[in-house]
Amino acid sequence: MLDLLLTAKREGLIDNEGIREEVDTFMFEGHDTVSAAMMFGLMMIANHPKVQEEIVNEMKDVLGDIKKKPQYSDLQELSYMERCLKEVLRLYPSVHYISRELGKDLVTHTGYKLKKGTVVQLHIYDLHRNPDIYPDPEKFDPDRFLPHNCDQRHPFAYIPFSAGPRNCIGNISLLFDTPENAFKVVRKWGRDYYPIYGNWIAHLSVANIVNPYDFETILSNMVHNSKGPLYDMLHSWLGTGLLTSGGLKWQTRRKILTPSFHFNILQEFIKVFNEETANLVTRLKKDCHKPYIEVTDYISGFALNTIGETAMGTNFVDSSSGREYKNAIYDIGQVYVHRMCRPWLLNKILYFFDRRYFYEKNLVKKLHQFTNETPLMTSRTLRRNAWPCWIFF
Numbered sequence: 001m002l003d004l005l006l007t008a009k010r011e012g013l014i015d016n017e018g019i020r021e022e023v024d025t026f027m028f029e030g031h032d033t034v035s036a037a038m039m040f041g042l043m044m045i046a047n048h049p050k051v052q053e054e055i056v057n058e059m060k061d062v063l064g065d066i067k068k069k070p071q072y073s074d075l076q077e078l079s080y081m082e083r084c085l086k087e088v089l090r091l092y093p094s095v096h097y098i099s100r101e102l103g104k105d106l107v108t109h110t111g112y113k114l115k116k117g118t119v120v121q122l123h124i125y126d127l128h129r130n131p132d133i134y135p136d137p138e139k140f141d142p143d144r145f146l147p148h149n150c151d152q153r154h155p156f157a158y159i160p161f162s163a164g165p166r167n168c169i170g171n172i173s174l175l176f177d178t179p180e181n182a183f184k185v186v187r188k189w190g191r192d193y194y195p196i197y198g199n200w201i202a203h204l205s206v207a208n209i210v211n212p213y214d215f216e217t218i219l220s221n222m223v224h225n226s227k228g229p230l231y232d233m234l235h236s237w238l239g240t241g242l243l244t245s246g247g248l249k250w251q252t253r254r255k256i257l258t259p260s261f262h263f264n265i266l267q268e269f270i271k272v273f274n275e276e277t278a279n280l281v282t283r284l285k286k287d288c289h290k291p292y293i294e295v296t297d298y299i300s301g302f303a304l305n306t307i308g309e310t311a312m313g314t315n316f317v318d319s320s321s322g323r324e325y326k327n328a329i330y331d332i333g334q335v336y337v338h339r340m341c342r343p344w345l346l347n348k349i350l351y352f353f354d355r356r357y358f359y360e361k362n363l364v365k366k367l368h369q370f371t372n373e374t375p376l377m378t379s380r381t382l383r384r385n386a387w388p389c390w391i392f393f
């Protein structure tokens with residue numbers, strides 16, 4: 001990523017602000033989603049001892065010695081583990097819904113007409129719990145992902161990483177009192193009014209869909225490439241980086257950054273994954289005699305460290321500025337949830353009068369300060385890392 005961004009900068013495709021946007025975007029998207037998946041994964045494995053046993057047996061078979069550090073090729077043989085991870089992301093997709101603004105009029109699979117400009121929310125969480133697609137949907141059952149069980153499934157029936165040209169590059173509400181209640185009500189609407197229902201979020205008319213055919217229509221077509229207005233909330237921190245930008249800017253950035261997830265590059269990351277996993281296990285072992293462990297801190301530390309080292313070439317969890325950064329990420333997440341649950345606060349003028357406005361500004365300042373100090377952004381490192389690129393080109 002470092003090399004790609006530096007090369008793109010020399011070619012005039014991106015400036016310093018753009019680099020910061022992408023660094024922040026990768027830190028946000030790469031750390032939060034992975035932490036959530038790992039926490040739900042650990043919870044599922046802990047609650048299903050038989051699954052745990054089978055994972056360990058498979059690791060013994062593939063690695064010989066369970067303590068051996070897995071290589072990239074080993075990971076590809078851990079098929080039961082892969083099915084478990086898929087099932088975790090089915091039940092608990094880290095991004096439970098995404099949103100698009102329609103670029104042209106559209107007729108849904110069941111014949112509803114939606115006008116250009118309508119905001120469409122695509123509810124991945126409900127899609128993954130559709131009993132017609134996944135019988136007994138609440139049950140944790142990794143065998144749903146055995147080849148013969150998914151052969152007939154619609155390709156857009158399982159999309160934890162979204163799908164279509166604007167899928168996840170890293171492939172590895174409303175007027176209610178609490179986010180939990182909002183979430184329950186939204187799910188009930190999804191079931192009661194399947195396959196589509198409309199609602200208003202402040203002045204915006206929104207269509208909500210939960211059906212794989214409509215997901216395919218929207219996600220496969222670049223015309224509907226713009227993100228819904230909910231993502232505007234993220235601009236203060238992420239600017240208009242890959243996740244939040246649209247049009248030509250998004251295309252240019254995606255072209256620059258896609259090679260950073262090339263198969264060969266991922267292979268080189270295995271060493272970092274193994275080292276960070278060993279650190280995580282050591283930390284967890286210290287506490288595993290307790291009846292209950294709050295794993296959030298361990299897991300987000302792991303994810304942040306891993307993404308920092310692999311994408312940014314920096315290790316920061318053990319430094320005080322790194323810890324401050326991690327806390328700021330957590331706090332800004334709370335601010336975003338607060339705003340999502342109070343749609344009137346999506347209006348910038350009304351938000352200005354909320355006490356969280358200046359609090360968020362302060363958090364963003366801290367986050368940007370940290371990003372600006374990562375090796376990628378400091379001029380010393382830019383010069384140092386630029387050397388090999390200069391020789392090559």
Ligand code: HEM
Binds near residue numbers: 166169
């Ligand atoms: C369990 C892990 C992950 C899950 C479930 C996940 C899920 C998603 C989803 C659903 C989207 C689509 C968002 C939308 O359409 O609004 C997305 C986009 C994105 N993800 Fe991930 N993600 C994961 C890990 C990562 C990692 C590790 C990185 C980077 C290191 C990453 C970087 C991105 C970026 C940059 C986008 C925006 C892509 C674009 O608009 O072109 N993600 N992710």
